[in-house]
Amino acid sequence: MTSNASRDAPQSVPALLARNVARFPDKPAFREKEFGIWQSWTWAETAKEIDAFALGLLTLGANIGDHIAVVGRNRPALYWAMVAAQKVGCIPVPLYQDAAAEEIAYALNHCGARYVVVGDQEQVDKVADVRDGAKALEHVIYLDGRGLRKYDHSHMTSFAELKGKGGDLAEMARRSDALTYDDTAVMLYTSGTTGRPKGVVLSNRNVIETAKHSSEFDRLLPEDEVLAYLPMAWVGDFIFSVGQAMWTGFCVNCPESEHTMLTDLREIGPTYFFAPPRVFEGQLTSVMIRMEDAGRFKKWLFHHFMEVARRVGPAMLDGKPVSFGGRLSYGLGNILVYGPLKNTLGLSRIRIGYTAGEAIGPEIFDFYRALGINLKQLYGQTEATVYITQQPDGEVRSDTVGVPSPGVELKIADSGEVFYRSPGVFVEYYKNPESTASTKDADGWVATGDAGFIEEGTGHLRIIDRAKDVGKMADGALFAPKYVENKLKFYPNILEAVVFGAGRDRCCAFINIDLSAVGNWAERNNIAYSSYQELSQHPRVLEMIDGHVAEVNASVAEDEMLAGCQIHRFLVLHKELDADDGEMTRTRKVRRAVVGEKFDDLVNALYGDTAEIYTETEVTYEDGRKGKITATLSIRDAKIAPAMKVAAE
Amino acid sequence: MKDMLTPYVTEDGRQIGEVLMDMHNITLRFGGVEAIKDISFNIQEGEIRAIIGPNGAGKSSMLNVISGFYNPQEGEVWFRGAKRPPMKPYQVARLGIARTFQNIALFEGMSVLDNVMTGRLNHMDASLFSQALWRGRAEREETENREAVEKVIDFLEIQAIRKTPVGRLPYGLKKRVELARALAAEPKLLLLDEPMAGMNVEEKEDMSRFILDVNDEFGTTIALIEHDMGVVMDLSDRVIVMDYGRKIGDGTPDEVRNNQEVIDAYLGVSHD
Numbered sequence: 036m037t038s039n040a041s042r043d044a045p046q047s048v049p050a051l052l053a054r055n056v057a058r059f060p061d062k063p064a065f066r067e068k069e070f071g072i073w074q075s076w077t078w079a080e081t082a083k084e085i086d087a088f089a090l091g092l093l094t095l096g097a098n099i100g101d102h103i104a105v106v107g108r109n110r111p112a113l114y115w116a117m118v119a120a121q122k123v124g125c126i127p128v129p130l131y132q133d134a135a136a137e138e139i140a141y142a143l144n145h146c147g148a149r150y151v152v153v154g155d156q157e158q159v160d161k162v163a164d165v166r167d168g169a170k171a172l173e174h175v176i177y178l179d180g181r182g183l184r185k186y187d188h189s190h191m192t193s194f195a196e197l198k199g200k201g202g203d204l205a206e207m208a209r210r211s212d213a214l215t216y217d218d219t220a221v222m223l224y225t226s227g228t229t230g231r232p233k234g235v236v237l238s239n240r241n242v243i244e245t246a247k248h249s250s251e252f253d254r255l256l257p258e259d260e261v262l263a264y265l266p267m268a269w270v271g272d273f274i275f276s277v278g279q280a281m282w283t284g285f286c287v288n289c290p291e292s293e294h295t296m297l298t299d300l301r302e303i304g305p306t307y308f309f310a311p312p313r314v315f316e317g318q319l320t321s322v323m324i325r326m327e328d329a330g331r332f333k334k335w336l337f338h339h340f341m342e343v344a345r346r347v348g349p350a351m352l353d354g355k356p357v358s359f360g361g362r363l364s365y366g367l368g369n370i371l372v373y374g375p376l377k378n379t380l381g382l383s384r385i386r387i388g389y390t391a392g393e394a395i396g397p398e399i400f401d402f403y404r405a406l407g408i409n410l411k412q413l414y415g416q417t418e419a420t421v422y423i424t425q426q427p428d429g430e431v432r433s434d435t436v437g438v439p440s441p442g443v444e445l446k447i448a449d450s451g452e453v454f455y456r457s458p459g460v461f462v463e464y465y466k467n468p469e470s471t472a473s474t475k476d477a478d479g480w481v482a483t484g485d486a487g488f489i490e491e492g493t494g495h496l497r498i499i500d501r502a503k504d505v506g507k508m509a510d511g512a513l514f515a516p517k518y519v520e521n522k523l524k525f526y527p528n529i530l531e532a533v534v535f536g537a538g539r540d541r542c543c544a545f546i547n548i549d550l551s552a553v554g555n556w557a558e559r560n561n562i563a564y565s566s567y568q569e570l571s572q573h574p575r576v577l578e579m580i581d582g583h584v585a586e587v588n589a590s591v592a593e594d595e596m597l598a599g600c601q602i603h604r605f606l607v608l609h610k611e612l613d614a615d616d617g618e619m620t621r622t623r624k625v626r627r628a629v630v631g632e633k634f635d636d637l638v639n640a641l642y643g644d645t646a647e648i649y650t651e652t653e654v655t656y657e658d659g660r661k662g663k664i665t666a667t668l669s670i671r672d673a674k675i676a677p678a679m680k681v682a683a684e
Numbered sequence: 685m686k687d688m689l690t691p692y693v694t695e696d697g698r699q700i701g702e703v704l705m706d707m708h709n710i711t712l713r714f715g716g717v718e719a720i721k722d723i724s725f726n727i728q729e730g731e732i733r734a735i736i737g738p739n740g741a742g743k744s745s746m747l748n749v750i751s752g753f754y755n756p757q758e759g760e761v762w763f764r765g766a767k768r769p770p771m772k773p774y775q776v777a778r779l780g781i782a783r784t785f786q787n788i789a790l791f792e793g794m795s796v797l798d799n800v801m802t803g804r805l806n807h808m809d810a811s812l813f814s815q816a817l818w819r820g821r822a823e824r825e826e827t828e829n830r831e832a833v834e835k836v837i838d839f840l841e842i843q844a845i846r847k848t849p850v851g852r853l854p855y856g857l858k859k860r861v862e863l864a865r866a867l868a869a870e871p872k873l874l875l876l877d878e879p880m881a882g883m884n885v886e887e888k889e890d891m892s893r894f895i896l897d898v899n900d901e902f903g904t905t906i907a908l909i910e911h912d913m914g915v916v917m918d919l920s921d922r923v924i925v926m927d928y929g930r931k932i933g934d935g936t937p938d939e940v941r942n943n944q945e946v947i948d949a950y951l952g953v954s955h956d
Binding site: 068069071181182184292298 | 696697831834838839843844846847893900
């Protein structure tokens with residue numbers, strides 16, 4: 036048996052807890068802001084709380100292998116409930132608190148949860164709604180009893196009451212001692228965009244090995260502070276707030292409520308922080324809007340020093356040489372702008388920040404790095420216990436997701452799909468051997484569903500697109516439309532882009548201009564126009580877009596594998612793609628097939644050799660009436676950059 | 685009308701106690717105008733008691749009599765088994781009666797926290813001297829009061845706006861802050877003057893929830909004026925209906941709903 040842990044290393048999450056109690060009993064383990072004050076619990080106190088709750092579960096009759104669902108916002112007691120469940124041999128199953136009732140019903144029924152631990156009345160009501168569907172459900176344990184006085188308490192107990200019950204200490208010790216490295220630590224339901232959610236079973240081995248490797252990778256310390264605000268049902272939160280917190284012994288801070296997160300962030304000033312791109316985007320936007328309202332001097336100061344920061348900040352962060360003048364300006368900027376700004380954002384103390392989940396715009400990414408915030412990207416998924424690749428300090432770029440995390444092996448299939456194998460690879464999908472088998476092969480390789488490639492020279496993984504969107508061009512070269520479209524959309528003038536090319540000899544594109552950005556530009560340049568359509572076909576607009584496309588082509592050409600995706604011809608559409616016309620989904624994702632079919636005359640023209648095309652398009656007005664617009668669109672040939680060969684060849 | 689004067693238990697299991705406030709034959713005149721004509725009613729402990737009626741019926745005047753802002757020319761006000769002599773509003777407040785206003789009356793420039801803290805005024809006994817020096821009793825009291833205020837803030841879920849100046853808040857939230865200030869006084873009787881006025885459906889639902897929770901959690905007796913019939917009928921245990929200064933109905937929501945005089949007052953009646 037190849038166990039990665041030495042014999043006396045903790046074999047389960049409760050064992051890690053015991054180790055932490057012995058190591059630093061008086062160090063804060065959890066904090067929660069309540070009644071306006073940060074209440075804290077040391078590791079010793081945390082262990083006591085967890086034991087009391089675990090004993091309570093025994094008095095309720097919890098058996099080994101029972102599933103215990105946990106629903107609620109991030110609160111220490113709910114984290115304790117998860118560890119307590121494991122301590123008596125049960126399996127914690129955190130669920131999304133904002134999930135619809137039927138989703139919760141499905142999960143409760145699927146795992147056969149006998150107990151549910153919830154935060155407050157809202158979740159009690161939600162569980163009560165689905166009680167009929169969840170056959171195995173016996174008892175609800177709630178944290179905040181407000182509004183529950185009148186409820187029937189025959190199958191409900193408060194957290195406090197359960198903790199006070201005492202219980203069979205010997206039985207608890209027997210069960211927690213019996214936990215092995217391969218017992219389940221947690222089960223997480225993947226949100227799943229298609230089909231039913233799947234219950235991903237993660238073992239102690241998955242959680243502890245991952246926590247250990249990732250903590251070592253980023254040199255996490257017991258003195259670190261994190262803010263636990265992302266959904267508890269998400270694998271990332273389990274690894275950050277339970278796995279890594281237990282492994283390194285750092286302190287997990289829970290916000291007062293969902294709405295106070297930014298204030299609490301400022302008060303705690305975490306040193307290790309994780310946020311999806313939208314959080315960073317939101318913060319940046321609010322900074323920019325507030326700067327617009329600032330006085331002229333402040334505005335100048337801000338823009339001047341942000342320019343300095345963009346120039347030298349990232350280099351200084353990576354420890355690269357920077358001129359003395361640059362350092363001096365940056366130092367001054369730090370006193371006048373960056374320091375106060377970071378303080379306002381609550382990011383002053385960050386040593387390691389991560390973003391993941393979706394592509395982050397390079398300018399957003401660079402803004403934070405320029406300020407001296409060590410923001411990095413990682414790529415992962417539930418089935419991998421988060422980590423597949425991550426960026427080491429000093430090798431951070433906005434266009435890669437980093438090198439394989441410690442212990443992770445990567446391979447790229449012929450189709451371009453990324454596969455990985457690691458100690459974090461999940462045990463199975465609960466009660467779903469078919470899906471398990473189709474995702475994880477006999478050798479332990481797991482398909483990510485994403486297409487990507489490993490950059491030569493640096494060894495960084497680059498994700499191109501969802502594997503199902505990636506195709507082949509006529510000559511067999513890789514076709515990744517979203518990769519190119521994202522590059523185009525990073526230009527403020529371009530609102531949408533649709534790239535065609537699957538099965539063809541070259542790529543062509545439709546482009547939608549952004550009316551507010553281009554309109555603004557037209558105004559400043561004295562370009563008169565009367566309609567979107569007229570503006571979209573203005574020669575100078577086309578020229579500008581031409582420039583953008585050429586730049587994108589040049590950047591695409593830098594990737595040897597994707598050089599074939601350069602845009603040869605493009606046209607600027609005379610109307611905005613619209614959900615009302617079925618061209619986009621309501622969440623503003625382009626329906627590639629619909630667009631291709633609807634504008635097939637334009638697509639054909641792109642692949643022909645005419646310089647102009649007359650077209651009629653049916654449009655739906657906001658009040659539902661239909662109309663027809665006609666236009667003559669010019670088709671432009673874009674500048675193609677020569678594909679770069681890797682220098683080493 | 686059912687005899688409500690004895691303690692009883694409501695359908696949803698709340699204990700309603702003895703009479704807390706008893707109004708005997710109240711008449712209130714402004715010059716020649718009789719705003720309230722010979723009205724008697726009582727409020728029992730733990731109850732949610734609504735006063736409804738068309739515009740100008742005298743509802744707010746009645747609330748002002750309860751709160752001591754107006755002293756009726758005739759009639760007696762009994763509170764907790766004792767006859768209440770004419771009093772100033774601050775003296776009534778000390779008795780344990782707190783209120784919110786139809787038109788929000790908060791300190792716009794002060795933070796939510798400070799506004800709610802003012803609700804604790806009657807719980808501060810330290811001398812001016814000791815408060816100026818911030819020693820002993822003053823410091824202790826401030827801590828205790830802050831604790832009480834924080835519980836209210838938590839209860840009404842306004843943590844996120846704790847430090848926000850009230851002037852910057854939207855209307856619905858200001859109403860909630862006003863409720864918070866009244867609650868901070870830990871009143872025996874809470875008077876709410878049109879707590880849902882000007883709110884959208886969602887805000888109304890939230891406010892209803894809070895009113896019920898306050899009553900349920902702290903056992904606070906509540907008297908409220910409200911125009912939204914749906915809200916009144918859902919929330920209250922007993923309803924008084926007023927019209928032109930007179931009491932035309934008094935009883936459970938169902939009783940009141942079926943009272944012919946009430947229907948006439950609300951829907952109008954043809955004079956033939």
